[in-house]
Amino acid sequence: MDVLNVDYMLGLVPVLLRYLPLTLQLAGAGMLFALVLACLFAVVRVLRIPVLNQLTIVFISFFRGTPLLVQLFLFYYGLPQLFSALTVIDGITATVMGLTLHFSAYMAESIRAAIVGVDRSQTEAALSIGMTNSQLMRRIVLPQATRVALPTLMNYFIDMIKATSLAFTLGVTELMGATQKEAAGSFLYFEAFIVAAIIYWIVVELLSKLQNHLETRLNKAYNR
Amino acid sequence: MKTLLINALLILSLFASAPVLAQDEPLRVGMSGQYFPFTFVEQDELKGFEVDVMNALGDQLGRSIQYETANFSGLFGMLEAGRIDTVANQITITAERQQAYVFSEPYVYDGAQVVIKKGNTEVQGVEDLKGKTVAVNLGSNFEALLRELPYADQINIKTYESNLERDTALGRVDAFVMDRVSASQIIKEKPLPLALAGPPFSQITNAYPFRDTEAGRALRDQINQALAALRDNGTLASISEKWFGTDITQP
Incomplete structure (x- = not known):
């Protein structure tokens, strides 16, 4: 076994950290858009709004049923071939689009499950005092559903952070892309990828801490 | 208006x-x-x-x-x-x-070169690739060059996005095919146990x-x-x- 080149690893840390903000921005933007979209889908599904409900079912089926990498290639390489104006979709945009659509499909289902999980008597009570459908959703159902959905949503966010590593295939040099290039130049693969792995790991650990904190807060009303 | x-x-x-x-x-x-x-x-x-x-x-x-x-x-x-x-x-x-x-x-005027793990005596040139697993970069011309060989159907061609040098050094494939000059340079400067096998087998212009x-x-x-x-x-x-x-x- 070759000896690990520790100096190389230490030198690589600041270099790779420069690409962490982009990784986090991709995941952050993807998560934000995906949440909005997923909530809309979930509400459409729960209320069974005609036409929209069917469209949403097809959408979720497609984006859950195909690999993220295939979707990214479709947006980035495929669409500009059909419509040359779509060349404006650069690698970063295509990545955020892919993450948004892909993960919103998953998240819509878990949000829907959380909404459906809110006890039916709550809905009946709200309606009996004259709340409209949207009031019912905003004031009664969604706050309770959030608490149930949070752990799975955080899981998806963590998954999304790691999924940003696919962006390099679209020419976006984020954390994984930078690592691959450094490794290909030095031929020190273990050193380069273990540094990247540790950076991802620390980021995800920090997020798990945040999740625990949020869960404790949302559970406050239920603790006696 | x-x-x-x-x-x-x-x-x-x-x-x-x-x-x-x-x-x-x-x-x-x-x-x-x-x-x-x-x-x-x-x-x-x-x-x-x-x-x-x-x-x-x-x-x-x-x-x-x-x-x-x-x-x-x-x-x-x-x-x-x-x-x-x-x-x-x-x-x-x-x-x-x-x-x-x-x-x-x-x-650039260069040649296609077979590269092997140092000490591999089975492959000494392009003619020895029969029945062997050979790595090339996905979408590269070296794959096409291998397919042109008369015994191409007996070569197991494996395509890589990157890092084929490492996989050859690890012995996961029998050889890789790349251009002669960069292969020589990798052998000279990088810590991988690789060697050139035979002379370049095809001229390439880039x-x-x-x-x-x-x-x-x-x-x-x-x-x-x-x-x-x-x-x-x-x-x-x-x-x-x-x-x-x-x-x-x-x-």
Whole structure:
């Protein structure tokens, strides 16, 4: 076994950290858009709004049923071939689009499950005092559903952070892309990828801490 | 109504000025950044033979260069989609590619080389690849060269996005095929137990591909002029000497 080149690893840390903000921005933007979209889908599904409900079912089926990498290639390489104006979709945009659509499909289902999980008597009570459908959703159902959905949503966010590593295939040099290039130049693969792995790991650990904190807060009303 | 008219005029003037603006825009060049020593990254800095030649061409043309790095197999897709203007990644001129793209004059003359793990006595040249597993880069011309061999159906060709040198050194494949000069350089400078197997088995000439459009052909003509100038003043030769210790820019 070759000896690990520790100096190389230490030198690589600041270099790779420069690409962490982009990784986090991709995941952050993807998560934000995906949440909005997923909530809309979930509400459409729960209320069974005609036409929209069917469209949403097809959408979720497609984006859950195909690999993220295939979707990214479709947006980035495929669409500009059909419509040359779509060349404006650069690698970063295509990545955020892919993450948004892909993960919103998953998240819509878990949000829907959380909404459906809110006890039916709550809905009946709200309606009996004259709340409209949207009031019912905003004031009664969604706050309770959030608490149930949070752990799975955080899981998806963590998954999304790691999924940003696919962006390099679209020419976006984020954390994984930078690592691959450094490794290909030095031929020190273990050193380069273990540094990247540790950076991802620390980021995800920090997020798990945040999740625990949020869960404790949302559970406050239920603790006696 | 008035604002609409002004807006329409503004948009029109934008279109009209587009060709003029195009001159000042940087030349967008795609490369993998994973092909030592042609294009590679060290401490966040993109370098290599391709980068030096392209920068010299940029100076010659008075245009700045904007590098876009992506996996090799994605580069032609980016060229096709108009995301980059050309590819600087040792693109070998082949009949197939010539049907889709126009090429500049060649700037590298090289050979296809079989590379093995040091100490592998079974493979001593291209003729020994029969029944062996051989690594090539996905979308590269070396795959096509292997398929042209009379015993191609007996070669198990494995395609890689990158890192095939490492897999050969680990013994996961019996050999890889790449260009002779970079293979020699990797063996000389990098800590991998590899060796050349036999002489190069096919001559290859590498050049810049452009989209087969009016703009693409115009750009090719400009690059050709700049290439000729760099050849005449010795710049090409000296860049080659710097990276390879020999002049690979001459036939």
